[in-house]
Amino acid sequence: MPREIITLQVGQCGNQIGGEFWKQLCLEHGITPEGTLRDPWDYANASNNNTPPVMDDRKDVFFYQSDDDHYIPRALLIDLEPRVVNKLAHMGAYRKLFNPENLFIAEEGGGAGNNWASGYRQGEEHYEQVLDMIDRESDNSDSLEGFKLCHSIAGGTGSGMGSYLLERLNDHFPKKLIQTYSVFPSWTDQADVVVQPYNSLLTMKRLILNADATVVLDNTALNRIATERLRIENPTIDHVNSLVATIMAASTTTLRYPGYMNNDWIGLLSSLIPTPRCHFLMTGYTPLTLPGETTSSRSMDSEQGIRKTTVLDVMRRLTQPKNIMVSANTKTGCYISILNIIQGNHIDPTQIHKALQRMREKRHAEIPFIPWGPASIQVALAKKSPYLPHRHKVSGLMLANHTSMAELFQRMLNQYDKIKSRNAFLENYRREAMFEESLEEFDHSREVVQNLVEEYRACERSDYVNFGMSDTPGTPNYASPVR
Numbered sequence: 001m002p003r004e005i006i007t008l009q010v011g012q013c014g015n016q017i018g019g020e021f022w023k024q025l026c027l028e029h030g031i032t033p034e035g036t037l038r039d040p041w042d043y044a045n046a047s048n049n050n051t052p053p054v055m056d057d058r059k060d061v062f063f064y065q066s067d068d069d070h071y072i073p074r075a076l077l078i079d080l081e082p083r084v085v086n087k088l089a090h091m092g093a094y095r096k097l098f099n100p101e102n103l104f105i106a107e108e109g110g111g112a113g114n115n116w117a118s119g120y121r122q123g124e125e126h127y128e129q130v131l132d133m134i135d136r137e138s139d140n141s142d143s144l145e146g147f148k149l150c151h152s153i154a155g156g157t158g159s160g161m162g163s164y165l166l167e168r169l170n171d172h173f174p175k176k177l178i179q180t181y182s183v184f185p186s187w188t189d190q191a192d193v194v195v196q197p198y199n200s201l202l203t204m205k206r207l208i209l210n211a212d213a214t215v216v217l218d219n220t221a222l223n224r225i226a227t228e229r230l231r232i233e234n235p236t237i238d239h240v241n242s243l244v245a246t247i248m249a250a251s252t253t254t255l256r257y258p259g260y261m262n263n264d265w266i267g268l269l270s271s272l273i274p275t276p277r278c279h280f281l282m283t284g285y286t287p288l289t290l291p292g293e294t295t296s297s298r299s300m301d302s303e304q305g306i307r308k309t310t311v312l313d314v315m316r317r318l319t320q321p322k323n324i325m326v327s328a329n330t331k332t333g334c335y336i337s338i339l340n341i342i343q344g345n346h347i348d349p350t351q352i353h354k355a356l357q358r359m360r361e362k363r364h365a366e367i368p369f370i371p372w373g374p375a376s377i378q379v380a381l382a383k384k385s386p387y388l389p390h391r392h393k394v395s396g397l398m399l400a401n402h403t404s405m406a407e408l409f410q411r412m413l414n415q416y417d418k419i420k421s422r423n424a425f426l427e428n429y430r431r432e433a434m435f436e437e438s439l440e441e442f443d444h445s446r447e448v449v450q451n452l453v454e455e456y457r458a459c460e461r462s463d464y465v466n467f468g469m470s471d472t473p474g475t476p477n478y479a480s481p482v483r
Helices: 011-029 040-046 083-091 116-125 127-139 157-172 196-210 219-228 237-251 265-270 311-318 349-362 405-420 440-458
Strands: 005-010 063-065 071-073 075-079 103-105 146-152 177-184 213-218 280-286 335-343 377-382 395-402
Touching: 005 011, 005 127, 005 157, 011 071, 011 075, 011 083, 011 146, 011 157, 011 177, 011 237, 075 083, 075 127, 075 157, 083 103, 103 127, 116 127, 116 157, 116 196, 127 157, 146 157, 157 177, 157 196, 177 196, 177 219, 177 237, 177 265, 196 405, 196 440, 213 219, 213 237, 213 405, 219 237, 237 280, 237 335, 237 395, 280 311, 311 335, 311 349, 311 395, 349 377, 405 440
Parallel strands: 005 075, 005 146, 075 103, 146 177, 177 213, 213 280, 335 377
Antiparallel strands: 063 071, 280 395, 335 395
């Protein structure tokens, strides 16, 4: 039975990365930009193979078929201004792919003006209309497993409206999983949005309280990888978005190409998130290749092309800091959990066991784990798409829960404190009903994020199991139920 997943793309950034994600899924499942299936013999002829690819995939996790057998994404494209949604749904190559009934653009079309409070208010105003669209997609699913939300935490629509939708989804679908792909801004460079520390902090509170898992897409690290690993002098948004699409597609491979392990979404996440609040995941991917790169073109890895990939080699590379797509120092702190999704069509399971044994023997000191739980690396095997040529026999994605995430959140708090101490740029927030009488929401959001930082740091200690159970004043209490 399929376990369907509905994707919500909110705001400019969310729709941009969502658009790249659907392009990648169409390529991996042999679906044309119009939503029809490609002729299997086209792939056989292109690869000089006498047999077409075996179609052993689950398209219905992310797509459904219309009456005329076209494949349509289970996706909602939501924005408060029309530019990006119109580009995807009316102008781009994939304009015939999406269901026109699943497009939401606010009638005013003025956007949120990079103001979280404005996005949150407009989310509340338009919620009933958006909920009708979500309910329609949910009713169209045989066994809905949950939702994926793509958004940015620093702007106005993705952060504000995305936050409101997170809260309401929690209430309306209490038994369904909610995972977000959240783009975090660059804190080191001059910010494009001066109020991004405010927007980010307010959104972080909702991610902590209302999401089951958050995959952190860190702009700083993604640009570093594009520059250093891909050797692109001036990475564009398209380059970064293609990296994000690769991560998103790889993280769902076991759901779309079923094997004998980790075929369900909750099975993937349960091994990564032992406690409800510490659900922020970092990623790593190797080997990196440009979209559309052929076997004769160059590799994007800093080495002069990886000549041979093995399971052990891929698993070693995934834990190297240069492949981690979050700007946090994994050499400090410890891993709470690791899930490696190894992609390959002819992998012997004994290779996995040998690789794990070698890593435990030689690299235990370099991969420290929490002292209060099992120190194990989970591995899921996944097939590669038969519809695409592949440079490498083996590739891998790492999803990891690491205590160094506290660095990223502390950086956010420092930026927030810097502008909040001067009460700078608060006028636009005070114009919204939520902040008319007081700015207490900022203080409460900061407290929630600070408690998360303290919990991640407490995870490094052997007495973490007692964290939050003390009656000592000032000790965070996380005795909330697990959904």
